[in-house]
Amino acid sequence: MPDDLPALPRGELAPAFELSDRNGVRVSRAQFRGRRFLTLLFFSPDHAPESLLSGLATEHERLEWFEVEVLAMVPSIPSDLPPDHPPLRYLADPSLTVTRRFTNLTEQGPRTTVVVLDRYGAVEQRWDEPALPTTKEVLDLLERLAHTCSG
Numbered sequence: 001m002p003d004d005l006p007a008l009p010r011g012e013l014a015p016a017f018e019l020s021d022r023n024g025v026r027v028s029r030a031q032f033r034g035r036r037f038l039t040l041l042f043f044s045p046d047h048a049p050e051s052l053l054s055g056l057a058t059e060h061e062r063l064e065w066f067e068v069e070v071l072a073m074v075p076s077i078p079s080d081l082p083p084d085h086p087p088l089r090y091l092a093d094p095s096l097t098v099t100r101r102f103t104n105l106t107e108q109g110p111r112t113t114v115v116v117l118d119r120y121g122a123v124e125q126r127w128d129e130p131a132l133p134t135t136k137e138v139l140d141l142l143e144r145l146a147h148t149c150s151g
Contacts, residue, residue: 008102008115008123008126009123010122010123010124010125010126011122011123012122012123013120013121013122013123014029014040014102014115014117014121014122014123015029015098015101015102016028016029016030016121017029017098017101018030019073019091019092019093019098020091020092021077021084021089021090021091021092022077022084022090022092027071027089027091029117029121030121032069032119032121033119033120033121034119034120035067035119036067036068036069036119037066037067037068037069037116037117037118037119037124037142037145037146038068038069038070038071038116038117038121039056039068039069039070039071039114039115039116039117039138039142040071040073040102040113040114040115040116040117041053041070041071041072041073041112041113041114042073042074042099042102042103042110042111042112042113042114042115043072043073043074043109043110043112043113044074044075044108044109044110045074045075045076045077045078045081046108046109047108047109047112048081049112049114049132051134051135052114052132052133052134052135052138053072053088055134055135055136056070056088056135056138057085057088058135059135059139060085060086060087060088062139063087063139063142064086064087065146066139066142066143066145066146067119067146068087068142069087069089070087070088070089071089071090071091072088072089072090072091073090073091073093073098073099073102073110074090074091074092074093074110075092075093075094075096075099075109075110076092076094077090077091077092096110102115103128111128111129112128112129112132113126113127113128113129114126114127114132114133114138115127116138116141116142116145118145124141124145125141
């Protein structure tokens with residue numbers, strides 16, 4: 001596996017994607033353009049960033065206030081994953097086509113990566129394991145974005 005992660009510098013437009021959620025509903029980056037911030041999480045279900053997922057789920061009202069959608073991209077959506085809780089939705093990427101555009105694969109699956117996109121799909125911040133953000137770091141960034149990118 002290559003050690004270099006896909007280049008996603010701050011301000012660059014993130015790759016387009018379209019994947020299905022656990023109900024078969026197609027979800028794309030384009031449908032949020034100009035309306036919502038996106039926080040994208042990439043991970044294997046057996047290597048989930050549990051504290052970040054539970055922290056974001058706990059802060060769902062705040063995320064709604066900031067107009068944030070959290071999309072967790074996984075190779076498959078096992079039935080034992082927690083149910084979707086707005087604004088958190090799981091999207092299946094069985095071929096890992098979308099995942100490869102954002103992070104590298106390891107022998108265990110996708111490298112855990114968190115990417116925050118502004119309302120127009122540009123990369124605002126990216127974290128890669130082992131240096132993943134806390135819930136507070138993600139919320140602080142989203143709050144700053146909400147105040148500077150009204151609209």
